[in-house]
Amino acid sequence: MPISDYGVLKGTVVDCRTETTDTPHYQIHLDAAGVQFRCAVNIRSQQSPPDLLFLAVDGLRHPVVALVAGLPDGFTALESRPGGMALDYIRANLFDRDAMRPAPTTLPGPDNDLGEFLDHYVKQARSDPDARLYVFGQRWGPESKRDKIFGFTPGNGIHDVHMNQGNSGRFAADNGVWQDGALLAYLPASDLWVGVFLAFGSQSWHTDDVTGHPLEAELVPTELEGAVRIVAALVNPAGPAPERESVTLLNASPEEIDLGGWAIADRQKNRHPLTGTIPAGATRLVEIGPPLVLGNDGGIITVLDQDGIKIHGVAYTGAQAAREGWSLTF
Numbered sequence: 001m002p003i004s005d006y007g008v009l010k011g012t013v014v015d016c017r018t019e020t021t022d023t024p025h026y027q028i029h030l031d032a033a034g035v036q037f038r039c040a041v042n043i044r045s046q047q048s049p050p051d052l053l054f055l056a057v058d059g060l061r062h063p064v065v066a067l068v069a070g071l072p073d074g075f076t077a078l079e080s081r082p083g084g085m086a087l088d089y090i091r092a093n094l095f096d097r098d099a100m101r102p103a104p105t106t107l108p109g110p111d112n113d114l115g116e117f118l119d120h121y122v123k124q125a126r127s128d129p130d131a132r133l134y135v136f137g138q139r140w141g142p143e144s145k146r147d148k149i150f151g152f153t154p155g156n157g158i159h160d161v162h163m164n165q166g167n168s169g170r171f172a173a174d175n176g177v178w179q180d181g182a183l184l185a186y187l188p189a190s191d192l193w194v195g196v197f198l199a200f201g202s203q204s205w206h207t208d209d210v211t212g213h214p215l216e217a218e219l220v221p222t223e224l225e226g227a228v229r230i231v232a233a234l235v236n237p238a239g240p241a242p243e244r245e246s247v248t249l250l251n252a253s254p255e256e257i258d259l260g261g262w263a264i265a266d267r268q269k270n271r272h273p274l275t276g277t278i279p280a281g282a283t284r285l286v287e288i289g290p291p292l293v294l295g296n297d298g299g300i301i302t303v304l305d306q307d308g309i310k311i312h313g314v315a316y317t318g319a320q321a322a323r324e325g326w327s328l329t330f
Contacts, residue, residue, distance in 0.1 A: 002164075002176025002212065005139040007077040008068060008085060009037055009158050013126035013133055015150060018043070018115035024105050026118045029150045030133060033073040036152040039135045040159040041183070042198065043114045044105040047169065049201040052162070054103035054114055056121065057095055060184065060195040062315045063267070063298030064092070068134050068184065075139055075158070080178040082300075083268045087136050087180040089163045090207060091269075093300050093313035094182075095197055097205055121185050121194050130188045137161040137181035163197075165212035166204035175212035206309060219307050227253040228262075228278065228303055229312045230330055235294035238325035245294045246287045247301060248327070251278040261306030266292045267299045296321045 011032030019025045023046065028039040044050050067085045078086045087094065103114040110116065125131040135158050143155035161181035164174055183196040204214035232248040247264055251257050256279050263271040270291040278284045288294070294301065298321065302313035314330040321328065 002080065002179055003138045003160055003174050005077065006080060006086070006137070006179045007075055007139060007158075008071070009039065009075045009135045009137075009139070010068070010071050010073050010132055011037060012073075012129060012131070013122055016119065016122045016126065017149070018106065018119075019149065020106055026115055026122075027149045028122055028133070028135070029152075030135070031073075032075065035074065036147070036150070036156060037075070037141075038147050038149055038155070038157040039133075039137075039161060040157060041118065041161045042159075043103075043118075045200045045202065047171070047200065047202045049102065051102040051104050051201065052114060053100040053199040053201055054117060055095055055100040055197045056117065057195040057197070058192065060193045061317050061320065062092075062094055062195070063300070063317055064094075065184070065193050066298060066318060069186070071134075073132075077139075078136075080176060082178060086178040087182055088165075088178045089180045089197065089199065090165070090205060090310060091177065091209075091300075091302070091313075093302060093315040094195065097199075100197070100199065102201065118183075118196065121183070121196060124187055125185050128187065128189055132186045134184040134186075135161055135181075136184075138164075161198065163199035163203055165207045166214050167200075168202065168204070168214060172213065175207070177207070177209060177212045179212075209308065215309070219309060223253070224257070224305065224311060226312055227251065228257060228259075230301055230303060230314045231283065232327045232329050233294060233301055233314075233316070234325075234327045235299065235316065235321045236296050236324050236326070242289070244287055245289070246285050247294075249278060249284045249286060249303065251280055251282055251284075254280050256280055262311075263304045263308075264288060264292065265300075265302045265304055266294060268293075271304070294321075 011030035015029040141156035
């Protein structure tokens with residue numbers, strides 16, 4: 001079954017340290033409106049390969065930022081569904097997964113391992129009392145015992161701060177959709193949002209839309225993955241409603257692609273069907289309409305193949321969509 005007590009914790013950083021035990025974690029002490037929490041972030045996998053995949057996105061632009069910014073300090077339980085604050089590495093188009101890189105747990109020398117990569121952002125947040133850290137994952141506590149790392153009482157915390165789907169073997173029971181963990185940080189000194197995303201190298205990036213389990217091999221796209229890309233979208237057309245929104249697709253492959261049975265999906269996973277073909281190297285402007293809506297307050301756009309598998313996806317914010325009549329480019 002999926003993880004329980006999924007949500008996001010917002011607070012100020014009190015302390016942080018790398019814990020190199022038999023199950024290494026990067027430990028963060030957060031103060032959330034006077035309640036103390038420990039955030040246990042995995043920095044080594046118990047399955048092969050041991051190094052986690054890591055990506056930090058400076059200047060994160062995604063509609064979830066505007067949603068979480070107004071949360072009060074403390075833990076907020078989240079429903080695992082599209083359209084809200086829940087995260088899904090595959091379906092929410094948070095980042096380009098090809099940009100993730102394996103990061104060793106610890107190495108001699110400065111700025112070359114996962115603990116130090118996390119230090120770079122968490123210590124920036126610790127140095128500014130107005131900065132806030134947002135930790136997505138599974139909550140535990142309150143416990144009657146003292147916290148084993150930072151010593152506060154009662155024990156409270158959040159873990160599973162990583163991708164929580166696509167697992168196999170003994171961790172398959174944790175699989176689910178719209179329940180992924182991550183760190184988001186708002187750094188007011190630079191007016192910057194940072195997203196830190198972690199995944200295990202053993203996890204699958206093609207998962208069932210209901211269970212989060214890895215898909216059967218025959219359903220996983222190979223040469224077509226990323227072949228059709230979203231390169232532009234007109235989400236805020238000039239003039240009164242009904243507006244003529246559109247999405248521009250590019251066939252980046254050397255072969256013509258049949259789009260029959262394919263679809264474009266929005267933030268709520270409403271779909272607009274595609275038909276016909278798109279020649280090699282060509283673009284195609286697709287005019288869309290209800291039920292699919294490209295909201296002016298930010299959104300997600302995804303291209304799905306005939307099996308409903310994600311081929312490419314993008315996200316945009318309300319600020320990006322503010323200019324009426326301008327197409328967004330990706």
